[in-house]
Amino acid sequence: MSGGGRRIGEVILRLEGISLSFGGVKALSDISFDVREHEIRAIIGPNGAGKSSMLNVINGVYRPQQGTITFHGETRRDMVPHQAAMQGIARTFQNIALFKGMSVLDNIMTGRNLRMKATILEQAIHFGRARREELANRAKVEEIIDFLEIQHIRRTPVGRLPYGLMKRVELARALAAEPTLLLLDEPMAGMNVEEKQDMCRFVLDVNEQYGTTIVLIEHDMGVVMDISDRVVVLDYGRKIGDGTPDVVRANQAVIDAYLGVAH
Amino acid sequence: MLYREAGQFKTSYATDQQIFPIRQDRVAVVALAALAFVVVPLIATQYWLSAILIPFLIFALAALGLNILTGYAGQLSLGTAAFMAVGAFAAYNFVLRVPGMPVLLAFVLAGGCAALVGVLFGLPSLRIKGFYLAVATLAAQFFVVWALVKFPWFSNYSSSGVITAQKMTILGIDIDTPLRKYMLTLTIVTLLALAAKNMVRSSIGRAWMAVRDMDVAAEVIGFPLMRTKLTAFAVSSFYCGVAGALYAYAYLGTVEPEAFTLDLSFRILFMIIIGGIGSILGSFLGAGFIVLLPIFLNIVVHWLNGVAQSLFSASLPASITSNLELMVFGGLIIFFLIVEPHGLARLWQIGKEKLRLWPFPH
Structure with a gap:
C-alpha cells in the first residue's frame, strides 16, 4: 500500500542509546533507531513495552538519562516540549488530550x-x-x-x-502546526473497523499530500503491517526488532514476544 | 424580533470572527450600551448612581479580572482584594507624589503595579495547582494588607492608615458628581471588558484555556507554560488593580487597607462562581447578583412588611426582616447553583440555544 509517489529521503531523526528510568523502573534501555524523511515508521510492542515513553522522549515530555537525539542534524541530550514544537514536531496522545472547554x-x-x-x-x-x-x-x-x-x-x-x-x-x-514530524500515539485505539479505515486513509493522505514524516504507535497489526514503511518492535523497554513489515513479521523474537514462549 | 440566525450567511472569515457574530447580539449590545451611556444618566438618581451602579460596575470589573485568571487560565486565586488594594494605593501615591500626574495615567500605572505584584505571587503557580495554589495566593492577601499597614509611607503617614482619594480632573473636567464618576467608571469598564473579550478570542485566550484544560498538551503544542500562566496573573491583576483604584476614587473616596480583606476576595470569587466561570458576561451577571440582589430583596421585604402592616396592622420586627433577606439570598444562591452549576451565563447561553431553534425542538 505504501510507496506510491512519495520518495523516502534522508534520516531526519536519529535516536541513539536512549535509556529512561523512573526510579528503579527501567522504561527504556539502550534503544537506537532512526526515522527517514517522508516515511511512516511504526512502533509496536506488547503493553508496557515503552512505546509511549519513546514518543515522550522524542518530543521532550520525558528526559532520558542516557542517549542522544539527533533531529534535523542537531544532536542533543533531550528535547524540551516547546523547542520540539518550534522545530516542527507535533503529536497526538493515547488518551485524547484535547482542550475540553x-x-x-x-x-x-x-x-x-x-x-x-x-x-x-x-x-x-x-x-x-x-x-x-x-x-x-x-x-x-x-x-x-x-x-x-x-x-x-x-x-x-x-x-x-x-x-x-x-x-x-x-x-x-496536530496537523494545524504543519509539522515535519508527526507523532501519533495509538490513533486507532478503541475505534470500530469503519473508523479505523477512515483514520488509515487520513494518515496515508497526510503522509502523501503534505509529505509529513509519521511515527506511529499502534496495536492493530493489520493496520501497522499495511501502512508502515518500517517497524520498530519494543518489549520490556528493549528493541527486539527493526525493519520492514515483512522482516519484522518473520523475526522469531517478535513472534515470541507476542505469542509467548514455552518455558 | 426572534433570536434566530437563519438567513445570516457569512461569506468571509472576517464576518464569521466578529466579536458578536449574530446580528441580534449586536443589536442587543448596542441597545445595552445606549441604555447605560444615555438613558441611565438621564433617569438615575444620585443614590442609584453612587450606591448601586458604580459599585456594581467596579465589582464587575474585579470579577472580570478574577475570571480571566480562574475562569480562563484555570488558576485559582484568593488574592483578588490584595491586587485591588495595590491598585488603590498605587493610584493614590502616583497622584500624590508625581506632580501633574493625570488621573487616567495613574490608573493605568496602578494597574501595572498590581500586575507586577500579581506576577510575583503567581510564581508558585508554576509548581502547584488548584486548591493548593489558592492557599498560596492567600499569602498575597495577607502580605499586601500587612505591608500597607506596616509601612505608613503608602498612606502618606496618615495616622489611621486611611487614604483620601484626590480630586479627579480629566481634560479639564472635574469628576466630582456621582454622574461624572459613573460615566468615568462605565467608560473604563466597557473598554476593559471589550479588551478582555478580544483577548479571550485571540491566541492568548486560547493559550489560557489550553493551559486550563490540559497543560501537558498545551506545552507540547508550543505554548510556554510559564509565560502563559504569568501573563494570566498579570492581566488579571491589572484588571483588579484598576478596579481597586476605581473603588477608592469613584466609589468610596476614602479607604483603608482593611477594606481589602479576604472577605472581599471571597465575595468576588462567589460572583464568578454564580455568574459563570470562564465567561465575560458571567462576571457582570455575578456582580449583579451579589451587589444588586440584596438591595432588591431589601426593597421587596420592606414592601411586604408595609403590605402586612396595612392589612393586619402588625409588622415583623426589624431583626427578623434583615435576617429574612439573608435567608432568601442564601437560598437563591443554592437554588441557582443546583439549577445550573456553571452559572448564570450558562443559563443565558442555554436560553439562547433554545431560542435559536424555537418553536421547533430540533
Missing part, C-alpha cells in the same frame, strides 16, 4: 499558536496584526477541517463529541 475550531487554532506573533496589547484591541493573523490562520485551519472532513462540528465544544471524532480533531490540531 473549547470548540473544535478553537482547539485546531491552538495548533497554529507558534505562527501568531501579535502582542497581548494588539490582541486586546484586535486590530492590525492581531486581526490579520487570526484571519490568515483561520483560513489555514479551515483547509485542515476540510481535509479531515469535520466541517459539521466546527462550532461544537469538543467535550460533546463522540470518541472517534475526538481522535480526528486531535489529529487536526
Whole structure:
C-alpha cells in the first residue's frame, strides 16, 4: 500500500542509546533507531513495552538519562516540549488530550499558536496584526477541517463529541502546526473497523499530500503491517526488532514476544 | 424580533470572527450600551448612581479580572482584594507624589503595579495547582494588607492608615458628581471588558484555556507554560488593580487597607462562581447578583412588611426582616447553583440555544 509517489529521503531523526528510568523502573534501555524523511515508521510492542515513553522522549515530555537525539542534524541530550514544537514536531496522545472547554475550531487554532506573533496589547484591541493573523490562520485551519472532513462540528465544544471524532480533531490540531514530524500515539485505539479505515486513509493522505514524516504507535497489526514503511518492535523497554513489515513479521523474537514462549 | 440566525450567511472569515457574530447580539449590545451611556444618566438618581451602579460596575470589573485568571487560565486565586488594594494605593501615591500626574495615567500605572505584584505571587503557580495554589495566593492577601499597614509611607503617614482619594480632573473636567464618576467608571469598564473579550478570542485566550484544560498538551503544542500562566496573573491583576483604584476614587473616596480583606476576595470569587466561570458576561451577571440582589430583596421585604402592616396592622420586627433577606439570598444562591452549576451565563447561553431553534425542538 505504501510507496506510491512519495520518495523516502534522508534520516531526519536519529535516536541513539536512549535509556529512561523512573526510579528503579527501567522504561527504556539502550534503544537506537532512526526515522527517514517522508516515511511512516511504526512502533509496536506488547503493553508496557515503552512505546509511549519513546514518543515522550522524542518530543521532550520525558528526559532520558542516557542517549542522544539527533533531529534535523542537531544532536542533543533531550528535547524540551516547546523547542520540539518550534522545530516542527507535533503529536497526538493515547488518551485524547484535547482542550475540553473549547470548540473544535478553537482547539485546531491552538495548533497554529507558534505562527501568531501579535502582542497581548494588539490582541486586546484586535486590530492590525492581531486581526490579520487570526484571519490568515483561520483560513489555514479551515483547509485542515476540510481535509479531515469535520466541517459539521466546527462550532461544537469538543467535550460533546463522540470518541472517534475526538481522535480526528486531535489529529487536526496536530496537523494545524504543519509539522515535519508527526507523532501519533495509538490513533486507532478503541475505534470500530469503519473508523479505523477512515483514520488509515487520513494518515496515508497526510503522509502523501503534505509529505509529513509519521511515527506511529499502534496495536492493530493489520493496520501497522499495511501502512508502515518500517517497524520498530519494543518489549520490556528493549528493541527486539527493526525493519520492514515483512522482516519484522518473520523475526522469531517478535513472534515470541507476542505469542509467548514455552518455558 | 426572534433570536434566530437563519438567513445570516457569512461569506468571509472576517464576518464569521466578529466579536458578536449574530446580528441580534449586536443589536442587543448596542441597545445595552445606549441604555447605560444615555438613558441611565438621564433617569438615575444620585443614590442609584453612587450606591448601586458604580459599585456594581467596579465589582464587575474585579470579577472580570478574577475570571480571566480562574475562569480562563484555570488558576485559582484568593488574592483578588490584595491586587485591588495595590491598585488603590498605587493610584493614590502616583497622584500624590508625581506632580501633574493625570488621573487616567495613574490608573493605568496602578494597574501595572498590581500586575507586577500579581506576577510575583503567581510564581508558585508554576509548581502547584488548584486548591493548593489558592492557599498560596492567600499569602498575597495577607502580605499586601500587612505591608500597607506596616509601612505608613503608602498612606502618606496618615495616622489611621486611611487614604483620601484626590480630586479627579480629566481634560479639564472635574469628576466630582456621582454622574461624572459613573460615566468615568462605565467608560473604563466597557473598554476593559471589550479588551478582555478580544483577548479571550485571540491566541492568548486560547493559550489560557489550553493551559486550563490540559497543560501537558498545551506545552507540547508550543505554548510556554510559564509565560502563559504569568501573563494570566498579570492581566488579571491589572484588571483588579484598576478596579481597586476605581473603588477608592469613584466609589468610596476614602479607604483603608482593611477594606481589602479576604472577605472581599471571597465575595468576588462567589460572583464568578454564580455568574459563570470562564465567561465575560458571567462576571457582570455575578456582580449583579451579589451587589444588586440584596438591595432588591431589601426593597421587596420592606414592601411586604408595609403590605402586612396595612392589612393586619402588625409588622415583623426589624431583626427578623434583615435576617429574612439573608435567608432568601442564601437560598437563591443554592437554588441557582443546583439549577445550573456553571452559572448564570450558562443559563443565558442555554436560553439562547433554545431560542435559536424555537418553536421547533430540533
